[in-house]
Amino acid sequence: MNRLIIWYGELLTQKKLIKRGALFLTPGMLWLMIFLVLPGLILILVSFAGRGAYGELVWDFGLANYKRLAGYGIFGWTADYIVILLRSVWVAFVTTGLAVVLSYPLCFFIARKPERSRYMWLMMVIIPFWTNMVIRTYSWFLILAPELPFAKLAACFKIISPGMGLYPSAFAVYLGMISMFLPFVALPLFSSVERMDWTLVEAAQDLYSSNIRIFMHAILPQTLPGLSVGVILTFVPAMGMFVVPDLLGGAKYMLVGNLIQQQFGASRDWAFGAAISMGLMVLTMFSLYLYRRKNKGMDLL
Template sequence: MTEEKPIPEEQKPDGSYTVFHGGLLKKKALTRRGIGFVSPGFIWSLIFLVIPCLSLFIVSFASRGDYGQIEWNFTIDNMRRLAGFGFFGWSADNLLIVWRSILVAVVTTFLCVVLSYPLAFFLASRPDKTRTIWLALLLIPFWTNLVIRTYAWFLALAPNMPLSLLLQNIGAIEPGQPLYPSTFAVYLGMVSMFLPFVALPLYTAVEKMDWALVEAAHDLYASRWRVFRHAILPQTMPGLSVGITLTLVPAMGMFVVPDMLGGSRYMLIGNLIQQQFGTSRDWPFGAALSLVLMLLTLSALMASRRKELKKAEA
């Protein structure tokens, strides 16, 4: 039997004793410690999240001066311009850019998911001695700057490279023509960038799978699709949800890959924001575009969160 420790006591001037039952049980001490634990994260979020978002919201209703300076004449012209209403009437260009950004993000995420499932099963089935090597090969691109990786695609898609020569021989492209700028090059660069963000969470989920459920589905003569739908997908859903979130959200705001591999013909909302804060020096309109991108990001996160809550309740 363990010996119980005596409760600390303190003698008062009148000779009586006050028994201390621990500071955490006292409301004031508990409040002080709680504030101490919460304060660093709260201050960090306030400085690097709340204040910048509030600044973007305020600047989005300001006006651009003749020389690119911000004039605090509050107006909704930036929102109207975002909706397509400009000096020459209504145009759908900005709305098409937003729609194209969503489409590219969704297609990129879908392609990454399709490619990541076989890759995750391949990694999980490797022997322990070689699995680390395969994982390192998957992570090697992260050791190189994004711009350098994108420039590498210039070499891979050049006119004298095997893929371009193959397409030239079958008549898909003109002789001496590179594969960029093009939609194919944009998706190739986007998928190569975000593939590890889906493959690694899926690999973690596949590694922890209960293969008895898969064997049971095969014993019940389920088709391959039903085996995947009822035995594999539910077990890998946590990793899949993380991978989709890590891919869909940053893909909406990506501008380096579309700008370099898509050229001026493939403008996304990230490129438009970069243009407003860069060459155009139209910060109010860039702030309005940034708010739209933030709303799209939050919508994707809320939809993912709501789906997870529904599954948890079920």
């Protein structure tokens, strides 16, 4: 325990080093405990409670909330909540997928620019971040409004009936979600694309590869670290997103985020809200687990 060690040029004993490490770690640990672990535990606790007549918590521990989430209500079984949960997974999945598909060409385009203009292009990707999320979502209202060419064009092709806007609709939700999350995929991906070794692409071409093979063997393995960060940064928040679907999706395209917000807000059923949150968390972790397992062969996550 009192072994001498040299730590970055300083002579210390092991004991001293551990003490010092603990000193530096404590604030961060405390922070996490108070603001993440503790609320998490409370949430779990609350999810087993019930709702009183005035929306207060009633501490009668049971699985009622989870049963309700699974669809067993007073009027028999409904798929409503499960549909919302699955729809959330689906929307997050599609959003992430499309953001990835759009990010690759974008990143290649920017990476091929000379260094000076490269940062200008990156700024263009980052600038939307500076605007409030709600304002950004509202701006889609204007773009998709019935008076504007996009809606008129869509009406022309009989996609929507004349005089209607392009929102609220599933399409508008995806549009909003992708525009929201594109930078989250594009920026980490760019850091990988920028450092890519293009000779591997040339080697693949030299070895008669089709474009798909070039992507799978020369581009994807090299950009996977950035891509993974982007995918997780997008998928996890997209699962719980409620502003965009609330504004652009209307009541018909409710996602789990809206549902939770509703329980903690208008419905004043904190216990059920907590149970849905737990469901969402489990689902997110399960998805990430699947993603990790799928990527294990790549040896990178």
